[in-house]
Amino acid sequence: MSKRTQSLVLPLLAVITGLILGGIIMWVSGYKPINAYVALFQGAFGNSVFIANTIAGAIPLILTSLGIAIAFRTGLFNIGAEGQYWIGAMVGTWIGYNFPHLPWYIHIPFALIGAMVAGGIWGGLIPGLAKAFVGAHEVITTMMMSYIAILIGHFMLERGPMMAPGYNPQSPLVTMSATLPTLVSNSNLSAGIFIAMVAIIVVYLLLFHTTFGYRLRTVGHNPMAAKYAGMNVPLFTIYSLGLSGVLAGLGGAVQIMGVDHQLTDTFSSGYGYTAIVVSLLARNNPIAIFFASVFFSALSTGSQVMQINSGVSPNMTDVITGVIIFFVATDKLYSYFRGKFRRSSKAQSEQKGVSVS
Amino acid sequence: MSVLGLVFSNPELYGSTLAMATPLALGALGGTFSERTGVVNIAMEGIMLIGAFFGVMAAASSHSAWIGLLAGVVAGGLISLALAWPAVRLQSDQVILGMAINLFAAGLTAFLLNTVYGFGGTPISTPQLPQLTIPLLNNIPFVGAVLGQQNVVVYIMILLVIIGHFFLFHTNLGLRMRAVGEHPEAADTVGINVVRIRYFGVLIGGMMSGLAGVYLSIGMLNSFEVNMTDGRGYIALAAMIFGKWTPFGSLGAALLFGFATAVSYSLQNYGVSANLIGILPYALTIVALTGVIGRSKAPAADGLPYEPSK
Numbered sequence: 218m219s220k221r222t223q224s225l226v227l228p229l230l231a232v233i234t235g236l237i238l239g240g241i242i243m244w245v246s247g248y249k250p251i252n253a254y255v256a257l258f259q260g261a262f263g264n265s266v267f268i269a270n271t272i273a274g275a276i277p278l279i280l281t282s283l284g285i286a287i288a289f290r291t292g293l294f295n296i297g298a299e300g301q302y303w304i305g306a307m308v309g310t311w312i313g314y315n316f317p318h319l320p321w322y323i324h325i326p327f328a329l330i331g332a333m334v335a336g337g338i339w340g341g342l343i344p345g346l347a348k349a350f351v352g353a354h355e356v357i358t359t360m361m362m363s364y365i366a367i368l369i370g371h372f373m374l375e376r377g378p379m380m381a382p383g384y385n386p387q388s389p390l391v392t393m394s395a396t397l398p399t400l401v402s403n404s405n406l407s408a409g410i411f412i413a414m415v416a417i418i419v420v421y422l423l424l425f426h427t428t429f430g431y432r433l434r435t436v437g438h439n440p441m442a443a444k445y446a447g448m449n450v451p452l453f454t455i456y457s458l459g460l461s462g463v464l465a466g467l468g469g470a471v472q473i474m475g476v477d478h479q480l481t482d483t484f485s486s487g488y489g490y491t492a493i494v495v496s497l498l499a500r501n502n503p504i505a506i507f508f509a510s511v512f513f514s515a516l517s518t519g520s521q522v523m524q525i526n527s528g529v530s531p532n533m534t535d536v537i538t539g540v541i542i543f544f545v546a547t548d549k550l551y552s553y554f555r556g557k558f559r560r561s562s563k564a565q566s567e568q569k570g571v572s573v574s
Numbered sequence: 575m576s577v578l579g580l581v582f583s584n585p586e587l588y589g590s591t592l593a594m595a596t597p598l599a600l601g602a603l604g605g606t607f608s609e610r611t612g613v614v615n616i617a618m619e620g621i622m623l624i625g626a627f628f629g630v631m632a633a634a635s636s637h638s639a640w641i642g643l644l645a646g647v648v649a650g651g652l653i654s655l656a657l658a659w660p661a662v663r664l665q666s667d668q669v670i671l672g673m674a675i676n677l678f679a680a681g682l683t684a685f686l687l688n689t690v691y692g693f694g695g696t697p698i699s700t701p702q703l704p705q706l707t708i709p710l711l712n713n714i715p716f717v718g719a720v721l722g723q724q725n726v727v728v729y730i731m732i733l734l735v736i737i738g739h740f741f742l743f744h745t746n747l748g749l750r751m752r753a754v755g756e757h758p759e760a761a762d763t764v765g766i767n768v769v770r771i772r773y774f775g776v777l778i779g780g781m782m783s784g785l786a787g788v789y790l791s792i793g794m795l796n797s798f799e800v801n802m803t804d805g806r807g808y809i810a811l812a813a814m815i816f817g818k819w820t821p822f823g824s825l826g827a828a829l830l831f832g833f834a835t836a837v838s839y840s841l842q843n844y845g846v847s848a849n850l851i852g853i854l855p856y857a858l859t860i861v862a863l864t865g866v867i868g869r870s871k872a873p874a875a876d877g878l879p880y881e882p883s884k
Contacts, residue, residue, distance in 0.1 A: 242682070246689045294669055343860070353863035354872070356616070356669055357815060361856040364808065368856075372849035490673065497670060530688035532800075535681025542674035543656065549664040 227551065228498045231544035232512070239537040243529055253527040260522025261515035267522075269404035273476060274514030277302070277468040279413040279506060281492035283420045284340075284464030286501035290424060291457035292437035293348070294356050298465040299489025300363025301340040303370045305332035305466025309473045310480040311379060313391030324394040329412075329470050336466015339366060341459020348458070349451030355458060363489065374482055381479070388480040397475040407475030416464065421503040433457055465489065486517075494538055497545045513538065581840045585719035590839070592724060593794070595825070595832030596731045597622065597786040597803075601810025602817060602824035603731075603738050604782030608654075609819055610742060611775030612755040613661050614877035616672035617654070618783045619807025620679030625650040625787025627683040630696050630798040639701040642792050643727075643785070650784015651777050653679065658776035662769050665879030676807070684800045695797060702796040703727060703788075727789040734782065738821035751775055755873035758880040768880050786810070812859040819873060831855040 240250035261271045281298050288295040295301075309332040316324060339362055347353035373379035374386040381389040397407040424430040436443045436453045444450050468488070473480060491513050498512075499505035516538065520531035544550070581587060601618040608615035628649035633642025656675055660666035687696070703726050712722030742748040753761040754771045762768050790806070791798050809831055816830075817823025831854070838851035 242685070246686075248689075296669065296673070347860065347864050351864050353860070357811075357863060358860055360616075360808065361812065361859050364805065364856045365853050368849045368852050372847050375847070375849065377847070377849075490677065493673065494677075530685045532681045532684035532688070535677050536685055537681075539674050539676075539678025539681055542670060542677065543660075546666045546670040546674060547660040547664050549666065550660075553664055 224500050224502075227548050228500065228509075228545060230551075231498065231541050231548075234544050235537045235541035238540045239533060242536060243533065248527060248529050253523050253529045253533075256526035257516070257519035257523040259519070259526075261519035263522070265401065266404045267518065269401035269406035271511060271515045271518045272410060273405035273407065274518050275507070275510035276407075276409045276413045276475070277472045277488050278492050278495050278510035278514060280416055280468030280471060281465045281488060282495035282499070282506050282510060283416055283503060284461035284468075285493055285496040286499070286503065286506060287420065287424070287433070287464070288355075288457050288461040289496055289501045290437050291433045291453060292440065293454065293457055293461075295340060295344075295359050295458060295461045295465075296356050296493065297340065297344070297359030297361075297363030297366075297489070298461065298492055299485060299487065300359075300366030301336040301462040301465035302469040302472075302485055302489045302492075303363075303366045304339045304462075305336040305469030306473045306477075306480055306484055307366075307370055307373060307379070307469075308332045308335040308466070309395075309470025310388050310391060313395035313474060314389045314479075317392045317394065319394055321394040324392070325397070325474065328391075328395050328474060329467060332466045332470030333463045334466075336469065337459045337463040340462020340465060341455055341457075345455035345458040349454045359458070370480070370484070371482060374480060379480065386482040390479045391474060395474055396478060397471065399475075405476045407471075409471040409475035412467070412471055416467070417503045417507055420464075424503070429456075465492075468492075491517075491538070494542050494545075497542060577844055581837070581844075584840075585716050587836055587840055588720040588833075589724070590836040591829060591833040592720065592728060593832075594835045595828040596725075596728050596793075597789050597806050598810045598813050598831055599735060599825045599828035600727075600731050600786035600789065601783050601807055602813035602828055603735060603821055604779035604786070605811060605814040606742075606779070606817075606819050606821060606824055607738070607751075607782065608657075608776045608779035609814070609876050610755045610873055611751045611772045612758060612873060612875040612878065612880065613658065613772050613776050614668040614672065615654075615657065615776065615779055616669055616811055617657055617675040617679075617807075618786070618810045619803055619805070620672075620676035621650045621653055621780050621783035622787035622790065622803045622807050622810075623679045623683045623801070624653045625784030626791035626802060627686060627787075627798050629784075629788035630700055630791045630796075631686075631690070633792050633796075634697050634700040637699075637701060639703045639792050642701070643703060643788050646788035646791070647781045647784045650787065651781040654776050654780020654783070655773075657780070658773050661776070661879065662772045665881055668877055668879075680801060683798070687798055687800060695799070698797075700792065700796040703793045725789065725793045727785065727793045730785070731789075732825075735821045735825045742821065752873070755875055758875050758878075762880075762882060768882065772880075783807070783810075809855050812855045815872075816855075816859050816862045818862075818871070827855075830858075 243250040262268050285295050285298055309328045312328040312331045344355045344358035347358050348355045379388045381387055397409050400406045432448055436450055440450050495509045499509040516534040520534045523529050524531050605615045625646035629642040629646030632645030633639050657671050661668045706726050708722050712718045750766050751771055754768050758768045813824050813827035816827035834851050834854045838848040842848050
């Protein structure tokens with residue numbers, strides 16, 4: 218297989234394996250996997266509202282995983298996008314309900330940019346500086362920063378400064394001037410999809426058609442060579458993690474301003490982690506990220522109908538997702554088994570050779 | 575006495591510190607065993623969940639908490655092979671494998687809870703691992719209240735930490751494990767089987783994390799709840815790093831983090847946010863990694879796949 222076909226075929230194989238293993242687990246547990254998958258598909262694409270919700274669910278995934286892809290392309294693993302997403306949502310919400318007199322064309326960009334800056338600082342500045350200057354591994358620092366962000370979020374809402382009057386851990390609603398308009402009525406699909414599409418194009422151009430993107434990728438490919446070529450590797454580390462956080466922060470704000478309209482304790486259901494899966498499956502290609510995001514969003518949107526129609530708990534989709542990442546990570550499995558096969562057939566032919574002579 | 579004085583002079587606070595620290599210390603110890611051989615393990619959260627669920631399931635169906643313990647430990651070991659095999663044989667990215675296990679375990683245990691037990695949850699008749707009362711220790715004032723009466727797993731944990739330390743730093747096999755984690759090529763050259771050592775490290779680590787899960791489900795309680803680890807696997811990861819990849823360090827960090835949790839529960843009634851205190855373990859880990867107080871350094875070959883040259 219050429220590298221290009223491999224990057225298409227292997228992720229597809231991982232998805233298929235995930236669905237089959239998920240089906241086997243359902244079957245062993247006494248469910249009908251085919252019915253469950255049909256219900257899942259209907260729940261994701263069965264009518265225009267379902268389709269709109271599936272696309273809506275893909276928006277935060279697209280934005281967050283674009284950021285993760287930038288980090289991966291620079292050889293960095295931003296595992297803490299979940300927290301950067303929370304920080305973006307927090308700042309977006311705060312700006313969204315605090316300036317009710319701004320016109321929308323100022324209020325919306327203000328909230329989005331605020332969220333991006335906050336996400337960038339959270340993901341880029343602290344883990345980036347720690348990595349660039351003392352070599353602290355970004356997997357651990359971004360993960361720890363992520364938990365800190367979520368705890369701050371809960372603190373803000375649970376009798377904290379962002380709690381709305383009343384007893385529920387939730388913030389006030391963002392004003393109309395900070396709300397992204399809904400595109401399909403009765404669905405969650407907002408104008409945020411345009412922001413996601415623009416982000417895909419921008420990240421694509423940035424990575425593959427600018428000197429800056431070329432340098433980022435060089436640092437990721439071979440930091441030593443990049444260093445000898447005169448690139449400031451620590452600086453690119455900070456840029457890359459920073460951009461990663463900027464996009465996750467944007468994702469959080471777009472989710473608030475387009476769908477949730479207020480911050481609650483249960484704001485994110487692990488979008489930051491699913492986004493990592495999206496980037497891995499899409500092999501950090503911005504265009505493939507769109508399709509991978511829609512796929513994972515379809516899994517989670519469709520799982521509701523799957524539960525109603527076939528009784529399978531929606532957690533099944535996490536099992537499937539876990540299996541998919543496992544097979545994405547073990548992409549050498551293919552060549553491993555081929556190697557084994559070759560070795561054994563070689564051994565056989567050698568034996569034959571001996572017996573003939 | 576002031577409020578703080580009342581809270582801090584109460585031996586119950588230290589008793590619950592030890593109880594809270596137990597799953598963290600076991601997870602951190604498990605992580606230490608894995609990472610000392612050079613396999614990064616961020617899968618403690620998932621392995622704990624697997625241990626917790628299968629612990630309850632076996633305990634409930636056999637009516638024996640000890641069989642539950644055994645099942646949870648074995649299940650933890652088995653799921654950790656999903657990390658060990660690709661990490662060792664396929665040179666796969668260990669962080670991604672860890673993520674996969676965490677997601678898979680969270681999904682699988684929630685799915686099975688729903689499928690096997692329905693909405694009622696695990697049976698209320700599930701047996702629980704016993705609380706032990708240590709005869710003499712129990713009579714000493716204050717110390718008795720802290721150490722004298724704890725769940726059996728707490729004492730197992732203390733033993734494992736001591737044995738783990740002795741094993742890693744004072745036995746031949748322990749030396750080999752550390753050699754493989756620091757410099758696999760050199761270890762290979764002197765005839766150490768890198769593959770087998772790494773399998774061993776990850777497997778032992780998985781069993782310890784499984785035990786941590788067992789403690790949560792049939793030690794502290796007698797039931798399983800969806801996502802009942804509640805991030806403890808990640809705090810264990812933090813404890814491992816803060817404890818500089820050593821058994822005693824892991825225990826020390828786990829005690830500190832456990833203390834923070836216990837204090838936050840006690841102070842909740844006085845209007846102190848548990849969320850803010852909860853930040854402590856994570857913030858301290860970043861501090862430890864950036865070297866403000868004695869920098870933590872991972873084993874040199876931690877996370878690096880090793881491909882034996884043929």
